[in-house]
Amino acid sequence: MSPGGAAGHGAAKPQDQGWAWMVLLATVLLQGLTLGYPPCIGVFFTDLQREFQASNSETSWFPSIMVAVLHGGGPLCSILVKRFGCRFAVMLGGLLSGAGMVSSSFCGSIGQLYLTAGFITGLGLCFSFQAGVTVLGYYFVRWRTLANAIASMGVSLGFTLWPLLSQYLLDEMGWRNTFLIFGGILLNCCVCGAIMRPVQLASGARPQSPKPAEELGKTAEGAQLSNGASSPHPELRQQSRRTACFQMLQKYLAFDIFCQNKGYRIYTVGVTWMMMGFALPHIYLVPYAIQNGVEERRAALLISIIGFINIFIRPLTGLLSGHSIFTRRRIYLFSLAVLLYGLSNFICVISAEFSVLIIYCIILSIAMSGVGALLFQVLMDVVEMDRFSSALGLFTILESITLLIGAPLTGLLVDITSDFHYVFYTSSFFLISAALFMGLSFCALQKKAKLKDAPKVPLDNPSKCQYNEIPTEPRAESQSPPAVVYITSI
Structure with missing residues (x-):
């Protein structure tokens, strides 16, 4: 090690x-x-x-x-x-x-x-x-x-x-x-x-780590050799490689959770769609302001205003969302923040004066703080914690694809029309539609699960995952964190 x-x-x-x-x-x-x-x-x-x-x-x-x-x-x-x-x-x-x-x-x-x-x-x-x-x-x-x-x-x-x-x-x-x-x-x-x-480590012992997929493939081949075969059959060797590859994908990309867990599927699709318009204001706000006569230094100040407000709002939002009052409502708070983000873009369309853009940045910063603080809190509500890192792997890869193509496609639209207003129209469309999709879908999913499972689930057990269709067991607080957790924040 x-x-x-x-x-x-x-x-x-x-x-x-x-x-x-x-x-x-x-x-x-x-x-x-x-x-x-x-x-x-x-x-x-x-x-x-x-x-x-x-x-x-x-x-x-x-x-x-x-x-x-x-x-x-x-x-x-x-x-x-x-x-x-x-x-x-x-x-x-x-x-x-x-x-x-x-x-x-x-x-x-x-x-x-x-x-x-x-x-x-x-x-x-x-x-x-x-x-x-x-x-x-x-x-x-x-x-x-x-x-x-x-x-x-x-x-x-x-x-x-x-x-x-x-x-x-x-x-x-x-x-x-x-x-x-x-x-x-x-x-x-x-x-x-x-x-x-x-x-x-408290005991000074070396921590044990799971075997990587390559070692699992070697173990499978070793088991075949120990059964008396001088060399593994080509079909068996190919099968062991496919098994090792599948185990690697299962470990870092949770396709099985995506197929079985409706809550995770809805949330992943909604956030992936949302990311098509999420980064557009950050990329095009300064060029839009400069094109409409705002001085370059003042245009750069707009991004700083968003960050300054985030200093106070983001930690506060994160701490408040952890309160027991919001335990069963985080997805709706998240959808509300995304909806506010989308609606705020219409302020830029109304006017490009510096004072109006400041108001836009204030509202945008509040909404962005809610999105950033709740993005992974909701994901933890949707999936089991022992599979969180795997679910997060697929989640971040899918959202990175839409982050990659969203701005260039919108830039192509601006090149064709010569109108920066389409940046904010496009951003609002993706954000508002994603917010409505996630909010309404989870509402329907929650009602369906409540009608189906209410007689079976004890009322005094709030530790069950609200949106997860796969039964979960609460983990002890003293248990060490997962071996690998990688988190991306917006």
Whole structure:
């Protein structure tokens, strides 16, 4: 096992004091560097268009690839954490993201920018963010909810500071030198990773980890050889490989849950559809404001306003949603937040004056805080916790696909019509329809389950999963967290 493997594989007795709070501070900074960074790309949108003579659709591929890889790289990060530990994954992510941005400062075409700043930087941000969140689960048990709420403030701080820094450096040095400086800033993820030293087991024993799929395949072949066969039959060897591949998919991509659990299926489809329009305002708000006569510095300030309000609203929303009053209503709160997000986009259509855009940013920030705080809380209500990491793998991959194609398709529509209003019309359509689909579907599913199972389920057992059709057993609070958990936040 690697020196960093203990935190990656789990610990018997995580600490809620001492060094754990240093790890929490590092996680706050890490989330500001990773999740807070992509929204500032809109500041460079106009300059990149002029530099490469690119259309709106071509330019929007760059932030779309970055965000899609950031969300969809979860299963790969999970394998990396399991094999080498959280510290290694965070530091590797810092090296990748820094190298990606430094390389992007020398790009000669928009296509090269897709690879460097889009794919490489996005993959590095994914590794650093998700491994950093994972390690919190091993350092905190009693104060885990509080720790995650505090850590989420880092996203809001990054959301506030990155656009202001981007606009200042862009005015003073141009986008190439700015990307070069950003590469150096993102290398600080390595410093955060160095702080996340492995959690030591109370007994000093080496933690046991499940066998990977390759070892399972070898075990199957060994069993065939022990039965007297000098060499495995080609059909049997091929079957063992298919079995190993299937077990790997079951571990990291929960297709069986998707097929059997209606609640998970509805929620995954709804969020995947929602993501087609979720990131559009972040990418196109600054270009839209500049096109309508708003000064560039004031346009960049709009993104910072969203982040500043998130600093206060997001942790508060996360803590309130954990109250017992909202236990059976989180999905409806989430749908309401998505609906408010969609409706707020019509404010931009009414007017593009700076004062009106400020009002839009305030309402958008409140709705976005609710979506970000409840996104994975609802997923935990829908699936069993022992399969949460697998369900999250399929969930993040599907939403990353729509995140990838949403902005370029909308950019193509803007190129055809020369009207930025279609950005907000499109975003509202996907968000409002997704909110209505999830809210009404879960309402019908809940009524159906209540009529079917009410006589069988004791009223004094609130620990049962409300939306899950597969029976679940409550897990002890003292039990260690799952071996691999990778979480993406919006």
